[in-house]
Amino acid sequence: MYITITPQKLGGNYSQSSADFVGYLEKENQGLEQKNMEHFFNQYGEGILAEEVVKEIDGNGTKLKKTEPKFYSITVSPSKYELNRLQNSSEDLKNYTRELMKDYVNSFNREINGRSVTIDDIKYYAKIEHQRTFKGTDWQIRENQPFATKILQLKNEIRSIENGSMEGSIKKREREVANLERQAPHQQDGKRIVQGMPKAGNQSHIHIIVSRKDASNTFSLSPGSKHKASEVEMHGKNVKRGFDRDQFFDQAEKTFDRTFGYQRNFAETYKARKDFIKNPKTYFASLMKLPINGKAIAFKLMRETDIPIIPSIPTNQAQLALKIFNKLRKGVDVAIKSSSIGI
Template identity: 45%
Template sequence: MHINISAQKLESTYTGSVRDYVTYLEKEEKTIGPEARKGFFNLDTDGIPSERVIAEIDGNTAKLKKKDPRFYSIVVSPSQRELKHIRNDKQLLKQYTRKLMEAYAHNFNRNQRIQVSDIMFFAKIEDKRTFRGFERQVLGNAPYHKEIVKLKNDMAKIARGEIQGNLRRIQAKIDALDKQAPYRAQGKRIVSGMEKPGLQTHVHIIVSRKDIQGKHILSPLSKYRASEVVLNGKPIKRGFDRNAFLESAEKTFDTVTGYNRNYVETYTGRKALLNDPKAFYQKILGLPKGEKAIALKLLKTLGTRMPVPLAAIGPLKDPIKSVKKGLSKTLRSAAIEY
């Protein structure tokens, strides 16, 4: 499970309106008729049209400064292992999303507890993902891709009569380079923009910066976890506990779906790996036999193996560096390959 929270982009990519982002989220439905489109959903309604999403998010921005984000994006990306467990059930994923937003609401630190009914949000489930430029498969194939592009440009110049050369020989070089590229998907060399194979279902959630009554500002990216200030002589609570929210997100998924989460898949485990690798591996060694076998298998998907013996973890920096690097890139791509 990977969850990413980001603020509305305020440079040239997006305007003050949520319209551009809503349009982007409808990309998978552009090729089907209006009657087949599933629309967005919120706490209690399905099939919400995009125009309603735009009107309500854009209409809930009173007293926000010009440079303040009007909304936040939350991307919920279950791992392939989690998706297999729920058999890629979109209704179950929708049920989980609604429960997730309860945890989101409860992790705001306010004088009066925030309820999920106070949160204005709209969510959409998508099935597809593409490889992006920073992912290890694209980076691993980059030298081959660069040379192939150069050779194809040479072929085009030969065809236009700008240079001389043997087209068959160049094509043979291209074919050889294509086969040598280390990362492939469904028999094809992986390049940026290629659709990812397997289960890639994920959820995009648009959350208004203000509560549904338009009275309070709610920022999940607040630099405060839980603090208090005095305003006009009254103590005011503020902040958002992102750590607690991410832990709640996993526990909620496990409760809703009956998923048995391995230590390697937990937010606690991922933090331990990044901050204290030795303690992380010690924890794995202490797992029951079956859980340990699963943990090692999951680690392998990140491109590393368990450093053995454990006592040698100190000098064995490369395996730890490798797994941390693999985990970091996997999390950035929001495509955990469990």
């Protein structure tokens, strides 16, 4: 389970309207019949039109400055193993979203009129998507890049020969291109994986747009707060503040596991990923303490994530730790820089 929370930012300022983002989320509906379309939903309703989402989110940002986010995007991406637990991807993920957003509000250390924040205090809209494409930050694209660069060079040479600005054999270069296409390490359905190619298999995931302001358009509820659960004195009063991201990500996993009866391996947990980044020694020690079957599943899961590890596992534990950490941390750094608030 990978969850990111991202403020929508353009240059130095934040998006003043959700229209572009909502339009982006409507892309999968293009060309589909009405019965096959996925529409926006919230805690209590379904079939919500994109125009209503834009109107409600844009109209709920009173007194927010251009330097403050008007809304946040939450993306929830279950793994293929988690998706396999679902009976119906669309309906199950909708139900899960509604439970997830309860975890979201419970992670705020805020009070509204002397009470804790509840699900009815937030304004959000969500949408299920079933497709994903390979991006430039994906490790398959990065590892295929040397082949892509050489192929592009050869194709440019072919065009130069065709227009007479260069001499040489077109057929020879076409054979080289064909060989490079086959030799690229990452293939899908017999073709080299390239940026923009749709990913195979079940790619269902959730996009959520949540307003920075509460449903009454009065109080600011920022999941991007740098403060966790704490209190500060303001105007002579103790005021609660902050959003506990650790709690939210951890509870999101527990809610999924409880809802769908999922048996989560150590390598899939948010705590494990955080330990890997913050305290690799603790991460590796926990990994080594797993029972044999659990350890085998953990390494299998690690190989199949978007962060690659070495193809063969050395038996020496020190060597194993060094190679895994060096390889994985490079991938994690890229993922963090290209995503969101995250870990």
